[in-house]
Amino acid sequence: MKCGYHRWQDGWLAIGLSVFTFLSRIPFRSQILYHWDSVNFAYAMREFSVAKGQPQPPGYIVYVWLCRLVDLVFDDPQQTMVGISIVASVLAVVALFYLGRAMFDRWVGLMAALFWATSPLFWFYGEIALPHSLDALMVIVSVWWLYEVMQGDYRYLYPMVALLAVAGGVRQQTIVFLAPVLLFALRRVGLKRFLLAGALGAGICLAWFVPLMALSGGFSSYMHVMGEFGRSFQSTTSVFMGAGWWGLRRNLIKLTLYSSYGWSVAIIPAAAYAIVRLWRRELPRKWETGVFFFLWIVPALTFYVIVHMGQQGLVFVFLPALLLFSAVALKRLLAAQSNLWIAGTVAIAALNVGIFCLLPEYPLGPGPLRLLTRSTLVNSDHYYQDRFRAIEENFGPMSTAILVENWHHVEYYLPAYKLLPFDIVPKWEWGAGQARVQEGEERRLTGQDLGLLPEVDGLVRIVVFDEDLAPFNDTPELMQVVELDHGGSMGVFALSTDQSLYLGQTFGVD
Numbered sequence: 001m002k003c004g005y006h007r008w009q010d011g012w013l014a015i016g017l018s019v020f021t022f023l024s025r026i027p028f029r030s031q032i033l034y035h036w037d038s039v040n041f042a043y044a045m046r047e048f049s050v051a052k053g054q055p056q057p058p059g060y061i062v063y064v065w066l067c068r069l070v071d072l073v074f075d076d077p078q079q080t081m082v083g084i085s086i087v088a089s090v091l092a093v094v095a096l097f098y099l100g101r102a103m104f105d106r107w108v109g110l111m112a113a114l115f116w117a118t119s120p121l122f123w124f125y126g127e128i129a130l131p132h133s134l135d136a137l138m139v140i141v142s143v144w145w146l147y148e149v150m151q152g153d154y155r156y157l158y159p160m161v162a163l164l165a166v167a168g169g170v171r172q173q174t175i176v177f178l179a180p181v182l183l184f185a186l187r188r189v190g191l192k193r194f195l196l197a198g199a200l201g202a203g204i205c206l207a208w209f210v211p212l213m214a215l216s217g218g219f220s221s222y223m224h225v226m227g228e229f230g231r232s233f234q235s236t237t238s239v240f241m242g243a244g245w246w247g248l249r250r251n252l253i254k255l256t257l258y259s260s261y262g263w264s265v266a267i268i269p270a271a272a273y274a275i276v277r278l279w280r281r282e283l284p285r286k287w288e289t290g291v292f293f294f295l296w297i298v299p300a301l302t303f304y305v306i307v308h309m310g311q312q313g314l315v316f317v318f319l320p321a322l323l324l325f326s327a328v329a330l331k332r333l334l335a336a337q338s339n340l341w342i343a344g345t346v347a348i349a350a351l352n353v354g355i356f357c358l359l360p361e362y363p364l365g366p367g368p369l370r371l372l373t374r375s376t377l378v379n380s381d382h383y384y385q386d387r388f389r390a391i392e393e394n395f396g397p398m399s400t401a402i403l404v405e406n407w408h409h410v411e412y413y414l415p416a417y418k419l420l421p422f423d424i425v426p427k428w429e430w431g432a433g434q435a436r437v438q439e440g441e442e443r444r445l446t447g448q449d450l451g452l453l454p455e456v457d458g459l460v461r462i463v464v465f466d467e468d469l470a471p472f473n474d475t476p477e478l479m480q481v482v483e484l485d486h487g488g489s490m491g492v493f494a495l496s497t498d499q500s501l502y503l504g505q506t507f508g509v510d
Contacts, residue, residue, distance in 0.1 A: 042077035062169030081129030089126035092137040099144035111327035118352035121262035132313030138167035150185040165204035181295035266326035273329030386484040404465035442504035464491035474508030
């Protein structure tokens, strides 16, 4: 009877967490594909080709299949992927509640779930068209079921293996990162169960691996694409590819910043509890749970430090473990005063909500400190929507070319227009902020070279799409300005038949 009451109570808590998370996501969902990779996935929904970057390696084939299935309802890649992110966010919060309950108790699970639901970074990724929320869900459920297996409940063994195999098709790195904790958790299941589970996992992996290879032109072609993709960035990030101390420092800084922002205010009780335990020289109470956490967190951390730390959502593979630690820390620090740790949980969640909802994208003004908040979502949507609208309303595609840094978005949303990519080395890479131009790539182009037809005034237009291109403009005095709906402006060059646009380390009209 008591057990049934607890299940009923947990069910209502899970429903409450679901409703809270869902309602918090709906008002803030993005309207425009947020990231370069988001555009890759949108293209992959039409044609899957890792060689074309549709999507980027390693392929994410199960995620693309899921997107295609859901898109039968929405018929809009942006809405489809954001919808998946929202639903995955809801389920990931509930899953962390059940994981925390299994590893510690109901209250730890609830506290960790609230920290997770309100984490500004996790909230942000639940509003955009990327697979990281889905990956986080599959990681948490896999770890939860792994823990149950480790505790001797073998009912979870085969569902866990099946889910982890599917997770590998969503993001192949997930299997690699969770392999150590998988082996640790399965060490007592017996040889027969272990072999059967391995066969099940291998079979499911083959179900997505074989199509992935077939769609990539075979294994050798796939590995060639993977190698080229890795070399395109690992020379400046991986200590094994010559990045050295610069790459190590880069990865450490990014990993620290992204983890701290995802951890957010919940880092305070975790830090306080760690200091107290170190001061008292207290060892972990349950060595097995400690090893389990260690093997969950460390493989991903190691890879991100010494090989490559990419975008912020990658920390979701281990961030739930940090939030569980925060929940345990807060509860144990205030163990004798339940009202205080309940109030502390509410305060942390409220502060997280304030960070996401109220802080601007650049809280210290224009500069290096940029936060992923509600403001960032709004600014990104306005940035692209304003420019797309201004171009379509004022400039015909037959007489207009677009000079653009982030050309992938323009290629997707304005396919009728001629594009002139101007590549700038991104932040965190060697030569950040400089034009990326190979020797001999300098060009001088007339309207005729671009295949443009003059308008009735005899001129063709070159739209300078991005404000970030202003420092590279040698002839700003020749540029007309188009004011945009939500502030900011966009420049336009009008070229006569005897004028040309030159592109190199800089650009201009002569």
